[in-house]
Amino acid sequence: xxxxxxxxxxxxxxxxxxxxxxxxxxxxxxxxxxxxxxxxxxxxxxxxxxxxxxxxxxxxxxxxxxxxxxxxxxxxxxxxxxxxxxxxxxxxxxxxxxxxxxxxxxxxxxxxxxxxxxxxxxxxxxxxxxxxxxxxxxxxxxxxxxxxxxxxxxxxxxxxxxxxxxxxxxxxxxxxxxxxxxxxxxxxxxxxxxxxxxxxxxxxxxxxxxxxxxxxxxxxxxxxxxxxxxxxxxxxxxxxxxxxxxxxxxxxxxxxxxxxxxxxxxxxxxxxxxxxxxxxxxxxxxxxxxxxxxxxxxxxxxxxxxxxxxxxxxxxxxxxxxxxxxxxxxxxxxxxxxxxxxxxxxxxxxxxxxxxxxxxxxxxxxxxxxxxxxxxxxxxxxxxxxxxxxxxxxxxxxxxxxxxxxxxxxxxxxxxxxxxxxxxxxxxxxxxxxxxxxxxxxxxxx
Amino acid sequence: xxxxxxxxxxxxxxxxxxxxxxxxxxxxxxxxxxxxxxxxxxxxxxxxxxxxxxxxxxxxxxxxxxxxxxxxxxxxxxxxxxxxxxxxxxxxxxxxxxxxxxxxxxxxxxxxxxxxxxxxxxxxxxxxxxxxxxxxxxxxxxxxxxxxxxxxxxxxxxxxxxxxxxxxxxxxxxxxxxxxxxxxxxxxxxxxxxxxxxxxxxxxxxxxxxxxxxxxxxxxxxxxxxxxxxxxxxxxxxxxxxxxxxxxxxxxxxxxxxxxxxxxxxxxxxxxxxxxxxx
Ligand SMILES: Cc1cc2nc3c(=O)[nH]c(=O)nc-3n(C[C@H](O)[C@H](O)[C@H](O)COP(=O)(O)OP(=O)(O)OC[C@H]3O[C@@H](n4cnc5c(N)ncnc54)[C@H](O)[C@@H]3O)c2cc1C
Ligand SMILES: Cc1cc2nc3c(=O)[nH]c(=O)nc-3n(C[C@H](O)[C@H](O)[C@H](O)COP(=O)(O)OP(=O)(O)OC[C@H]3O[C@@H](n4cnc5c(N)ncnc54)[C@H](O)[C@@H]3O)c2cc1C
Ligand code: SF4
Ligand code: FES
Numbered sequence: 001x002x003x004x005x006x007x008x009x010x011x012x013x014x015x016x017x018x019x020x021x022x023x024x025x026x027x028x029x030x031x032x033x034x035x036x037x038x039x040x041x042x043x044x045x046x047x048x049x050x051x052x053x054x055x056x057x058x059x060x061x062x063x064x065x066x067x068x069x070x071x072x073x074x075x076x077x078x079x080x081x082x083x084x085x086x087x088x089x090x091x092x093x094x095x096x097x098x099x100x101x102x103x104x105x106x107x108x109x110x111x112x113x114x115x116x117x118x119x120x121x122x123x124x125x126x127x128x129x130x131x132x133x134x135x136x137x138x139x140x141x142x143x144x145x146x147x148x149x150x151x152x153x154x155x156x157x158x159x160x161x162x163x164x165x166x167x168x169x170x171x172x173x174x175x176x177x178x179x180x181x182x183x184x185x186x187x188x189x190x191x192x193x194x195x196x197x198x199x200x201x202x203x204x205x206x207x208x209x210x211x212x213x214x215x216x217x218x219x220x221x222x223x224x225x226x227x228x229x230x231x232x233x234x235x236x237x238x239x240x241x242x243x244x245x246x247x248x249x250x251x252x253x254x255x256x257x258x259x260x261x262x263x264x265x266x267x268x269x270x271x272x273x274x275x276x277x278x279x280x281x282x283x284x285x286x287x288x289x290x291x292x293x294x295x296x297x298x299x300x301x302x303x304x305x306x307x308x309x310x311x312x313x314x315x316x317x318x319x320x321x322x323x324x325x326x327x328x329x330x331x332x333x334x335x336x337x338x339x340x341x342x343x344x345x346x347x348x349x350x351x352x353x354x355x356x357x358x359x360x361x362x363x364x365x366x367x368x369x370x371x372x373x374x375x376x377x378x379x380x381x382x383x384x385x386x387x388x389x390x391x392x393x394x395x396x397x398x399x400x401x402x403x404x405x406x407x408x409x410x411x412x413x414x415x416x417x418x419x420x421x422x423x424x425x426x427x428x429x430x431x432x433x434x435x436x437x438x439x440x441x442x443x444x445x446x
Numbered sequence: 447x448x449x450x451x452x453x454x455x456x457x458x459x460x461x462x463x464x465x466x467x468x469x470x471x472x473x474x475x476x477x478x479x480x481x482x483x484x485x486x487x488x489x490x491x492x493x494x495x496x497x498x499x500x501x502x503x504x505x506x507x508x509x510x511x512x513x514x515x516x517x518x519x520x521x522x523x524x525x526x527x528x529x530x531x532x533x534x535x536x537x538x539x540x541x542x543x544x545x546x547x548x549x550x551x552x553x554x555x556x557x558x559x560x561x562x563x564x565x566x567x568x569x570x571x572x573x574x575x576x577x578x579x580x581x582x583x584x585x586x587x588x589x590x591x592x593x594x595x596x597x598x599x600x601x602x603x604x605x606x607x608x609x610x611x612x613x614x615x616x617x618x619x620x621x622x623x624x625x626x627x628x629x630x631x632x633x634x635x636x637x638x639x640x641x642x643x644x645x646x647x648x649x650x651x652x653x654x655x656x657x658x659x660x661x662x663x664x665x666x667x668x669x670x671x672x673x674x675x676x677x678x679x680x681x682x683x684x685x686x687x688x689x690x691x692x693x694x695x696x697x698x699x700x701x702x703x704x705x706x707x708x709x710x711x712x713x714x715x716x717x718x719x720x721x722x723x724x725x
Contacts, residue, residue, distance in 0.1 A: 200530035202533060229666065236676065238698060238702040248660065259706075259710050261487045261489075336702065382662070384662065
């Protein structure tokens with residue numbers, strides 16, 4: 001069914017991509033070659049049996065397709081929407097060599113949406129083991145770990161510091177990409193397995209590290225929610241937001257509906273977003289929906305933008321102006337922001353990742369007038385809990401070091417998601433959480 | 447849902463509530479705060495933990511805007527949808543010798559928990575409470591009981607010293623050896639009062655109140671400049687070394703939503719109105 005028109009979607013926060021109709025889904029699924037050695041599965045971080053679920057869709061068994069996906073992925077409606085399929089399954093689809101790859105993400109989303117509309121059934125649990133596990137953080141890592149551990153029969157307490165579960169799925173990714181009723185339905189299904197969710201609990205403050213010792217195992221899924229700032233003059237002026245603050249005010253607190261909702265947000269007219277990832281695109285597109293003129297400033301070239309190509313495309317369609325090879329050096333203003341001074345960057349030799357190293361061109365600066373600056377330059381692991389936990393090895397960025405099995409250097413403590421990898425993806429958080437849950441159950445010996 | 451077990455009015459616009467929140471009381475320490483949300487459409491606002499008794503948290507607040515007015519209007523037995531905490535880094539409690547706690551206005555609410563903890567750590571504790579007039583003076587009896595000495599100042603002289611708490615602090619540090627000072631009140635009062643201890647190099651803490659959202663260190667709304675560095679008051683603070691704080695930056699950031707705040711309050715008051723003309 002494709003994307004809604006730009007003029008329509010700028011008026012609201014409803015989903016942009018309308019997904020596939022039944023006919024479209026069957027037609028797309030029928031293109032699949034059902035490869036004996038499917039490349040797509042190799043590209044999937046959780047190894048979904050992709051040809052199997054596609055075959056079920058082609059046969060019109062949509063619910064069967066969804067159940068098939070669920071064997072590997074507890075959040076299919078979410079992953080179908082936000083996974084970077086173009087660098088995972090779809091990149092390795094054999095059809096991509098000659099024509100266009102199968103739209104695997106769209107098909108995953110389609111099956112999951114069909115299933116949700118019919119009503120989800122709560123997965124069965126194994127008999128109780130009597131073991132108690134504390135899962136900390138209710139983002140994709142924590143939610144999936146809690147679900148897997150509950151399935152294995154353990155008693156799971158899921159701690160979340162905010163008043164709503166979901167982590168970035170709830171407070172970060174805007175509803176025009178990921179509707180909040182979709183998130184809620186998938187989370188509620190996992191909670192319905194008997195997970196004891198404790199909201200408003202900041203572990204490390206509400207619950208002490210010593211109290212965690214009372215559990216048979218602990219899984220850290222606290223994410224990478226600490227926003228980085230640039231350390232440039234003017235950064236603490238009013239009107240400078242981290243992308244996290246800006247998106248949280250809107251997605252979690254509904255500041256776009258002030259004064260119906262109490263949380264305020266600046267009245268935006270000219271916004272400069274700094275950064276080039278998904279977070280920057282989300283902030284820019286959110287600001288467009290609030291009526292602002294939006295310019296995005298990124299230090300490398302357009303082809304180096306780390307955001308998904310589809311998001312860059314959507315942002316441009318929606319009128320976000322993208323300034324590449326430029327970096328802010330100073331935010332201007334007396335009390336609140338009036339502009340931002342940037343310096344042009346030249347691209348030098350390639351780094352290990354094949355991207356050019358940007359270097360400032362001395363003296364070549366320019367100023368953009370604006371009243372809001374949103375910094376989306378990256379995030380690190382939240383240190384509140386991690387810094388207090390003893391016996392767990394940490395990396396340079398303050399991340400928790402784990403093996404592939406989710407074990408840390410502490411025998412009873414496991415970790416998964418962004419707290420281990422630094423800011424990454426939903427599917428990697430999920431995959432890590434499954435591994436860690438499996439290791440916990442193995443440790444209990446059942 | 448968390449029940450408000452008790453709710454009373456202390457003075458004009460100042461209220462005291464006791465919220466049933468065992469998860470908060472279990473580990474709460476001096477100098478920490480909570481974040482509450484009254485209802486599904488509410489804002490998350492930070493309020494200091496002013497006393498703990500069993501499962502109950504005492505909060506003392508001034509009705510200044512929409513959320514605090516709405517909170518004051520909830521009767522005993524009513525409830526709020528969320529209370530998260532304890533949040534923030536606790537006060538640095540140790541044996542200093544003689545400590546002075548200066549509370550200004552509703553900032554007095556924060557002083558009893560800290561005073562008690564300092565007392566238990568073996569300090570001599572002197573309280574100085576300042577208010578606009580005698581009617582706005584809160585927690586006088588409670589502080590008198592905890593402190594070794596309690597001094598009062600009112601702007602209009604209706605009780606105690608006629609003038610500011612800062613005058614009493616200056617006098618005190620001239621009279622005797624003071625080893626540590628806490629100053630908690632409106633930002634401008636903390637800025638001015640902390641100058642009294644600067645030259646003598648007396649360790650002085652202030653409790654900052656920037657605008658917060660999550661209170662868990664993930665948004666940076668609460669960032670303050672301390673010793674030239676950016677700090678997140680919700681996790682690194684709210685207490686900081688007074689002589690290192692950039693108060694002007696804090697005051698500028700606090701004012702950012704003033705227009706919104708007026709609008710939120712007047713919208714709310716219209717809906718509270720019973721004249722029947724609205725809605
Ligand atoms: C704006 C934005 C857009 C993104 N877009 C995409 C995308 O399109 N596709 C994609 O794959 N990925 C995307 N990502 C990345 C993806 O969302 C993350 O990789 C993923 O959410 C990580 O999951 P997590 O469970 O590890 O952490 P999080 O989702 O960060 O969840 C951590 C949770 O733990 C809670 N918590 C933290 N500390 C504590 C504590 N001490 N006690 C209790 N609770 C605590 C937090 O409140 C939070 O709810 C995006 C990220 C952002 C910010
Ligand atoms: C750590 C901390 C502890 C605090 N403890 C107390 C206390 O014990 N008693 C008390 O009366 N007040 C306390 N405050 C201040 C209290 O949070 C504000 O008065 C309250 O948020 C006002 O909300 P409102 O909607 O009623 O008013 P608004 O009309 O929204 O605002 C009025 C004033 O409150 C400030 N404010 C508004 N929203 C916020 C927010 N989300 N976070 C912080 N400040 C905000 C504004 O700068 C403004 O000056 C504390 C603040 C902090 C940061
Ligand atoms: S690689 Fe492409 S064609 Fe082959 S099974 Fe996977 S989706 Fe189908
Ligand atoms: S209030 Fe969000 S980081 Fe402090």
